[in-house]
Amino acid sequence: MPRLTNGLGVQVEDTHICVVMVGLPARGKSYIAQKAQRYLQWLSVPAATFNVGNYRRKDAAQPTADFFDTNNAAGERTRRAAAEAAVADMMKWFKSGGVVGILDATNSTKERRRWVLETCQKEGIETIFVESKCDDEELIMANIRDVKTTSPDYQGQDPEEAAQDFRNRIRNYEKIYVSIDEDGDESEMTYLKMMNVGRQVIINRIQDYLESRIVYYLMNLHIRPRSVWLSRHGESMYNLDGRIGGDAQLSPRGEQYALKLPELVRKSVGDDRPLTVWTSTLKRTIATARHLPKHYNQLQWKALDELDSGVCDGMTYQEIKDYYPDDFRARDEDKYNYRYRGGESYRDVVIRLEPIIMELERSEDILIVTHQAVLRCIYAYFMKKDQEKSPWMHVPLHTLIKLTPRAYGTEEVRYPAGIDAVSTWRGKGSTAKHEDPVPEVI
Numbered sequence: 001m002p003r004l005t006n007g008l009g010v011q012v013e014d015t016h017i018c019v020v021m022v023g024l025p026a027r028g029k030s031y032i033a034q035k036a037q038r039y040l041q042w043l044s045v046p047a048a049t050f051n052v053g054n055y056r057r058k059d060a061a062q063p064t065a066d067f068f069d070t071n072n073a074a075g076e077r078t079r080r081a082a083a084e085a086a087v088a089d090m091m092k093w094f095k096s097g098g099v100v101g102i103l104d105a106t107n108s109t110k111e112r113r114r115w116v117l118e119t120c121q122k123e124g125i126e127t128i129f130v131e132s133k134c135d136d137e138e139l140i141m142a143n144i145r146d147v148k149t150t151s152p153d154y155q156g157q158d159p160e161e162a163a164q165d166f167r168n169r170i171r172n173y174e175k176i177y178v179s180i181d182e183d184g185d186e187s188e189m190t191y192l193k194m195m196n197v198g199r200q201v202i203i204n205r206i207q208d209y210l211e212s213r214i215v216y217y218l219m220n221l222h223i224r225p226r227s228v229w230l231s232r233h234g235e236s237m238y239n240l241d242g243r244i245g246g247d248a249q250l251s252p253r254g255e256q257y258a259l260k261l262p263e264l265v266r267k268s269v270g271d272d273r274p275l276t277v278w279t280s281t282l283k284r285t286i287a288t289a290r291h292l293p294k295h296y297n298q299l300q301w302k303a304l305d306e307l308d309s310g311v312c313d314g315m316t317y318q319e320i321k322d323y324y325p326d327d328f329r330a331r332d333e334d335k336y337n338y339r340y341r342g343g344e345s346y347r348d349v350v351i352r353l354e355p356i357i358m359e360l361e362r363s364e365d366i367l368i369v370t371h372q373a374v375l376r377c378i379y380a381y382f383m384k385k386d387q388e389k390s391p392w393m394h395v396p397l398h399t400l401i402k403l404t405p406r407a408y409g410t411e412e413v414r415y416p417a418g419i420d421a422v423s424t425w426r427g428k429g430s431t432a433k434h435e436d437p438v439p440e441v442i
């Protein structure tokens with residue numbers, strides 16, 4: 001079997017890491033867990049989250065806060081059984097090729113953490129404890145609001161009652177919760193302590209490259225409100241001809257889009273929010289961004305250049321089919337992994353976009369003007385599109401896309417400029433210059 005390498009450039013088939021979340025309810029643990037899982041999956045690292053609450057819910061009816069009272073022996077037994085079932089499933093999953101398993105639970109006592117650590121050690125699995133602490137009342141309240149409206153525990157309940165019950169539940173956990181002991185018997189563990197998501201972090205005993213990548217990613221997360229705007233460049237002369245790659249100028253309609261973009265941005269961003277604009281180093285994205293307000297900070301990234309189509313650069317799809325029929329077929333069969341001769345695959349593009357994603361996570365409002373393939377990869381990260389589908393996604397020209405990360409997913413709004421452009425979408429097998437997209441892939 002070929003050795004498995006992934007977007008992080010490391011061989012991972014022998015590595016197994018259990019990321020153990022630690023912290024009171026409403027401290028953003030599930031948010032952090034799902035971000036980490038998404039980031040790793042996007043980089044082709046097999047990652048999964050095991051949420052102990054879901055296991056508990058399988059067996060028990062809707063609990064009240066008393067269920068979480070430490071004096072309630074039956075409740076304690078059920079919660080322990082749920083943790084055991086979650087960990088047992090995680091172990092099975094590691095054996096079937098899983099690399100990073102995330103145990104999403106409060107893991108609020110030293111005993112529970114020791115038990116997880118020892119269970120993992122027996123199976124040769126590394127552990128990183130990720131503790132999320134929060135003393136910012138506003139953040140906690142926002143989290144409670146999110147949890148009470150979305151948690152299956154409170155389905156169909158009066159929101160006020162649910163919030164009160166949830167606060168009581170937190171109080172019960174507070175009675176037993178012990179933060180990771182930095183100086184005592186937990187000082188040997190690998191851990192990351194995060195204060196108010198990203199405001200302060202403490203890191204201890206990181207052991208290898210994959211662990212350090214996970215920790216670095218988590219360190220860069222923040223939960224300040226922000227959006228990411230994405231746009232393709234205006235229609236280019238190559239787009240008109242159905243040619244791929246190259247470094248063509250904008251077409252007259254592409255120029256119209258460049259003139260219209262500031263208005264679309266103003267409508268969506270507002271006047272008073274500072275915006276940073278990233279483009280690729282190619283003429284068509286730079287030209288598209290050139291009428292945006294001068295006070296916007298603009299940066300050009302080589303990493304945002306279009307997928308390199310190697311020997312096919314400058315060809316139409318028909319020419320590729322004529323000159324390289326096997327390649328044309330191979331790309332249709334596995335578009336994500338197919339690498340152009342002397343060029344790149346979508347998988348390669350994801351790898352070079354990793355620093356962009358890291359920087360995006362650290363940043364606030366950003367507008368990215370880039371290319372069809374690159375935009376698909378960035379969009380796939382935020383919208384959790386899988387690798388088979390993302391290279392076939394329809395991303396129209398002359399449309400601004402606004403993505404806003406929320407606690408449980410990303411919200412999307414599209415602003416079409418109302419300026420006609422050719423379609424550069426291509427269906428499997430097709431060599432048409434400009435094909436209409438099939439509706440369900442939008």
Ligand SMILES: O=P(O)(O)OC[C@H]1O[C@@](CO)(OP(=O)(O)O)[C@@H](O)[C@@H]1O
Nearest residue numbers: 239243244245306309371372373424
């Ligand atoms: O992966 P496919 O669907 O071929 O799309 C990527 C292609 O999109 C194009 C347009 O057809 O990008 P761009 O918007 O930068 O002009 C090509 O340059 C690029 O090769």
